Amino acid sequence: MNLLESIKMAFSSLAINKLRSFLTMLGIIIGISAVITITTIGNSISKTLNNTFDQLGDVKLTIYPEIRDDYEGKYPDTDDDTLTLEKVQGLVEQHPNELTYSCNEAYGGADIVNLKGETFKALMIGVSGDYFDPPQFKKQIIQGRAPSNADNIGNKHTCLVSDIFCEQYFGSADDALGKTIRFEVNNQGNINLTIVGIMEYTDLEKSEMKINTTKNKLDIRTYVFFPYNTMLEAKGLSPKETILHSAQIGWTSSCDSETAKKYIEDYFEDIYRNNDTWQIAIYDSQEEMGMITTVLNVITIAISIIAAISLIVGGVGVMNIMLVSILERTREIGVRKALGALNGDIRSQFVIEAVIICLTGGTIGVLIGVLNGVLLSKVAALLLNNMAAEYAEYITLSVQPSIPAIIISLAFSMLTGLIFGYYPAKRAGNMNPIDALRYE
Amino acid sequence: MKRRSDPVIHMESVTKKYYVGEPNELQILFDIGLDIYRGEFVSIVGASGSGKSTLMNIIGLLDRQTEGEYELNGNSTKVLDDKQLSRIRNKEIGFVFQNFNLIPKITALKNVEMPMMYAGVSQKKRTERAMELIELVGMSDRYTHDPARLSGGQKQRVAIARAMANDPSIILADEPTGALDTKTGRMVMDLFHKLHEEEGKTIVLITHSPELASETQRMITISDGRIIADDYKKEVFQ
Numbered sequence: 001m002n003l004l005e006s007i008k009m010a011f012s013s014l015a016i017n018k019l020r021s022f023l024t025m026l027g028i029i030i031g032i033s034a035v036i037t038i039t040t041i042g043n044s045i046s047k048t049l050n051n052t053f054d055q056l057g058d059v060k061l062t063i064y065p066e067i068r069d070d071y072e073g074k075y076p077d078t079d080d081d082t083l084t085l086e087k088v089q090g091l092v093e094q095h096p097n098e099l100t101y102s103c104n105e106a107y108g109g110a111d112i113v114n115l116k117g118e119t120f121k122a123l124m125i126g127v128s129g130d131y132f133d134p135p136q137f138k139k140q141i142i143q144g145r146a147p148s149n150a151d152n153i154g155n156k157h158t159c160l161v162s163d164i165f166c167e168q169y170f171g172s173a174d175d176a177l178g179k180t181i182r183f184e185v186n187n188q189g190n191i192n193l194t195i196v197g198i199m200e201y202t203d204l205e206k207s208e209m210k211i212n213t214t215k216n217k218l219d220i221r222t223y224v225f226f227p228y229n230t231m232l233e234a235k236g237l238s239p240k241e242t243i244l245h246s247a248q249i250g251w252t253s254s255c256d257s258e259t260a261k262k263y264i265e266d267y268f269e270d271i272y273r274n275n276d277t278w279q280i281a282i283y284d285s286q287e288e289m290g291m292i293t294t295v296l297n298v299i300t301i302a303i304s305i306i307a308a309i310s311l312i313v314g315g316v317g318v319m320n321i322m323l324v325s326i327l328e329r330t331r332e333i334g335v336r337k338a339l340g341a342l343n344g345d346i347r348s349q350f351v352i353e354a355v356i357i358c359l360t361g362g363t364i365g366v367l368i369g370v371l372n373g374v375l376l377s378k379v380a381a382l383l384l385n386n387m388a389a390e391y392a393e394y395i396t397l398s399v400q401p402s403i404p405a406i407i408i409s410l411a412f413s414m415l416t417g418l419i420f421g422y423y424p425a426k427r428a429g430n431m432n433p434i435d436a437l438r439y440e
Numbered sequence: 441m442k443r444r445s446d447p448v449i450h451m452e453s454v455t456k457k458y459y460v461g462e463p464n465e466l467q468i469l470f471d472i473g474l475d476i477y478r479g480e481f482v483s484i485v486g487a488s489g490s491g492k493s494t495l496m497n498i499i500g501l502l503d504r505q506t507e508g509e510y511e512l513n514g515n516s517t518k519v520l521d522d523k524q525l526s527r528i529r530n531k532e533i534g535f536v537f538q539n540f541n542l543i544p545k546i547t548a549l550k551n552v553e554m555p556m557m558y559a560g561v562s563q564k565k566r567t568e569r570a571m572e573l574i575e576l577v578g579m580s581d582r583y584t585h586d587p588a589r590l591s592g593g594q595k596q597r598v599a600i601a602r603a604m605a606n607d608p609s610i611i612l613a614d615e616p617t618g619a620l621d622t623k624t625g626r627m628v629m630d631l632f633h634k635l636h637e638e639e640g641k642t643i644v645l646i647t648h649s650p651e652l653a654s655e656t657q658r659m660i661t662i663s664d665g666r667i668i669a670d671d672y673k674k675e676v677f678q
Binding site: 013331332334336337339342433434437 | 500535559602
């Protein structure tokens, strides 16, 4: 008797008692679907994160000063010895062909008088030439361009304003490009900037400004971006005096994030060696992603252990049902033996039946798990769209069930069938044909 | 009476005891000596408890004798292990039971195919042979039915077709009409006569009914575990 025949026979005897077969499978279905759901979600999250990071382009290291772990005493009330532009420039000069830097700082609020003589406010932000490189920022620019590297190096008086700003100043955004506007910056000097680009008034700003949303357009405060170095010049500060809250360190193709990290650590360790209060910390978004993946893996392992327990419980259920079924079919076993079935034929018939129960349960579990994973990922995407609308476009949701998890799950459910089906099957195979035939 | 030198079944001093060596030792068969030849239609008749079922189980290789020699087709069965016994049961013996013992929930055709499946016959040949046998027993119009949808007589005819599947040396029928009414019982008996006369089958019929037994060529009477008569008849039936 060949395997295919046994499988066919097993399916037909399972089909005879559908409800019972299904209930027997339930334990297996629940266990496997839990694992597949969680691995599908986990896999989808890391795939989505990866895709999103890829789309957002350059990943940079953010460095920022923080208080030393071993610092005791009250919080320092000066910014002395914290991160300065000079230090950052010094770092990059040490590795001129490998590292790059960029930084952005708020300059201050400014009052602007428009053509009608009305006054409105804007927030001035000094940005380095690469600030608008990430696609989610770049796509907001609807006319012209952002302040460039050349603007930055040459201390050019250029700026990027929003369409709302143009309406506030000119009444419309149509002819704003190329116009020069005077900004009266609070607590700083005045500065004249020429508009080289117009951007969309973003959702991000909208949500920040929600508190004072009124019908009056002049009450909206928009951002004005202009070159970082121009800001420094306006402030009249030297790089040494320029205190940074943070700076982004990038790297060229001849370097990588690990080397860059090492450069940063070495450089600042030297400078801050004798500083009891401050040190420089590095924030690596990729490392953060690695942590998310680690957490997901831990959750997956935890769920898998629970699932393994449910597989054991399911397996005991299968064994129980197989024993009952063998008792019910004692006569049939006797007849088969009288007709020439070997002990092995009977044994393999029942082992295969148990394996098929488990494997069918496993397959149903996988299908349910994938379905759950897909649905939950869609829900997650919906929530994300509502919460972080401006990034939604860059989040490419990729729902991807974990193939290794599916294979392992199916292998385990098969194994469960083999282990828990073997004992009842062996009992069936070893039945004495005369006793089995007489069984009522 | 035509006899060949080599019997299909040869038994010598066969005994069967249960609980051997224990205080409640029970002997069912005493010193059975028996030769059944190819082409014979033999009945073994006896009251219930006479030991005829035990004898049938030993002939059918479902059970082993305690002492004595049993040769099937000239081969001693003493030395065979369970696996070899199963193989011989499969190829050489066709069982027909009182309560039919068809496998439920599968078609009549599949039931007839079953012994061939265990013999490793290919699906195509199996179906061909099973269809032939089903035609032989007159069940061609119902071969797709499962046993629950067949009457007693129909079930027994399917069971007889199944017994014929691997063209066995003997057909062993244990009270084949016991669960049937007179009319269908008659049909089943006629079928046995047909198999005997037309197909030349060796048939051993176990029954408690002397009338049925009297239809056969040879009637072996068993009582209290001993063969008390072994009669040959000139006329089978008219």
